[in-house]
Amino acid sequence: MKNKQKGLLFVIALLLSGWNVKAQENKRLTLNEAIELGVKNSKQLKINFAKIQEATAALKESEEKRLPDASVSGAFLRVLSSKFDLKSKSNNNGGGSNSESPSVNQAIYGIANISLPIYTGGRIKYGIESSKYLEQAARLDAENNKDEIIQNTIEAFANLFKANSAVKLMSDNLHQSQQREKDFSNLEKNGLLARNDLLKAQLQTSNVELNLLDAQNNLQLANLNMDLMLGLPAATELELDTTGIEKKNDDRTLADYLQAATANRKDIMAVDFRKKAAIAQVKSTEAELYPKVQLTGGYIAADIPKFLTISNTTNLGLGVSYNISSLWKTKAKMVQAVAKAKEVALTEEMMGDDLQRQVNKSFLTFLSSRKKIDVYAKAVEQADENYKIIKNKFDNSLATTTDLLEADVAQFQAKLSYTLARADAFVAYHKLLQTTGLLSSELK
Numbered sequence: 001m002k003n004k005q006k007g008l009l010f011v012i013a014l015l016l017s018g019w020n021v022k023a024q025e026n027k028r029l030t031l032n033e034a035i036e037l038g039v040k041n042s043k044q045l046k047i048n049f050a051k052i053q054e055a056t057a058a059l060k061e062s063e064e065k066r067l068p069d070a071s072v073s074g075a076f077l078r079v080l081s082s083k084f085d086l087k088s089k090s091n092n093n094g095g096g097s098n099s100e101s102p103s104v105n106q107a108i109y110g111i112a113n114i115s116l117p118i119y120t121g122g123r124i125k126y127g128i129e130s131s132k133y134l135e136q137a138a139r140l141d142a143e144n145n146k147d148e149i150i151q152n153t154i155e156a157f158a159n160l161f162k163a164n165s166a167v168k169l170m171s172d173n174l175h176q177s178q179q180r181e182k183d184f185s186n187l188e189k190n191g192l193l194a195r196n197d198l199l200k201a202q203l204q205t206s207n208v209e210l211n212l213l214d215a216q217n218n219l220q221l222a223n224l225n226m227d228l229m230l231g232l233p234a235a236t237e238l239e240l241d242t243t244g245i246e247k248k249n250d251d252r253t254l255a256d257y258l259q260a261a262t263a264n265r266k267d268i269m270a271v272d273f274r275k276k277a278a279i280a281q282v283k284s285t286e287a288e289l290y291p292k293v294q295l296t297g298g299y300i301a302a303d304i305p306k307f308l309t310i311s312n313t314t315n316l317g318l319g320v321s322y323n324i325s326s327l328w329k330t331k332a333k334m335v336q337a338v339a340k341a342k343e344v345a346l347t348e349e350m351m352g353d354d355l356q357r358q359v360n361k362s363f364l365t366f367l368s369s370r371k372k373i374d375v376y377a378k379a380v381e382q383a384d385e386n387y388k389i390i391k392n393k394f395d396n397s398l399a400t401t402t403d404l405l406e407a408d409v410a411q412f413q414a415k416l417s418y419t420l421a422r423a424d425a426f427v428a429y430h431k432l433l434q435t436t437g438l439l440s441s442e443l444k
Helices: 002-023 031-040 043-064 123-189 195-230 254-264 266-289 326-395 401-435 439-443
Strands: 026-030 069-078 106-119 237-241 292-304 308-321
Touching (some): 026 031, 031 123, 043 123, 123 237, 123 266, 123 401, 123 439, 195 401, 254 266, 254 326, 266 326, 401 439
Parallel strands (some): 026 237
Antiparallel strands (some): 069 106, 106 292, 292 308
């Protein structure tokens, strides 16, 4: 019985392990593939697409106001009581004979009207103009958010790269520390090393193990964040393919980037279109003070049994209407429209100031990150050389265990800092491109 239970548990364990292997899928991912997936599955871009559709529909609605209005109405009436007194020339002159009025108990009529706006003071014209500007602004918002999604994907890619690199470096460092611990243990057994020095090495191994656990946790979180951002299953383990990602030579100055930002920033363009739309809205509100002229036409048919029949009666004319209440009802609308235009204009000025700050900050961060790579590269050479010297001294009993362990930590920290600096410089360069509105165009 026990053997059967053990066999059953073994089969279940195999099935569960197989399910875990299936559930956790490995995917090799390049930066371009990550960007493509990020853009494709971005919920923000889907919202932007819906906003573009909304703005396009609003533009079409404004344009349709130029089309004629047509209405058809008809009714069947049951007349409960009636009295007709038809006036005619013969009756007015007192001639002819009087007759009883016909008995009318029902009536049927139908009316068709068509009206075409000819002059509305500019309400339709400026309404269409405002809607066009708002549609263009919505499209630019989508492009700006697309750049932001791309930059976020690049940063997530770099964070995952840094987390992977940290785990690899710490794993190598842990292996080296464990090997040192074994060597020290042999020396201590042979009486060639103090017990205290062995404990120092063991303590450092424990610290490296703890740091490795933290690094592995960070790696899992970075991997999960990347999966969610790209719309992949949360259990997907990503293997980054960094081939083709190289440091690009870019000799453009701060002035070049400022000029590029002024010409290419989509959010600046969008607010400019919103300013134009607000100005058009002011003009549209002013147009409410003017009369409307319409070309009208219609058809009337009616049948009142035993009394009157009207058929094939058409009419065509020119109508003028003026809403007198607009003289006092339009003032508040005008104040609101003018205030909105001022608000957008001031927002544009503020964004212009922010643009200069953002470009300056991104440019300085980019330069600093490039310099840090050179500094950390030298630090790695110095740390390697320092470790070799200290190790040689330690082997010849000229350096203490503390000196050796400190040199080892310095060497590891220099390698880690150099790796992280390269990733940070990669992110900083693309952040500069995003700030200047060049990210999408230069990634192609």
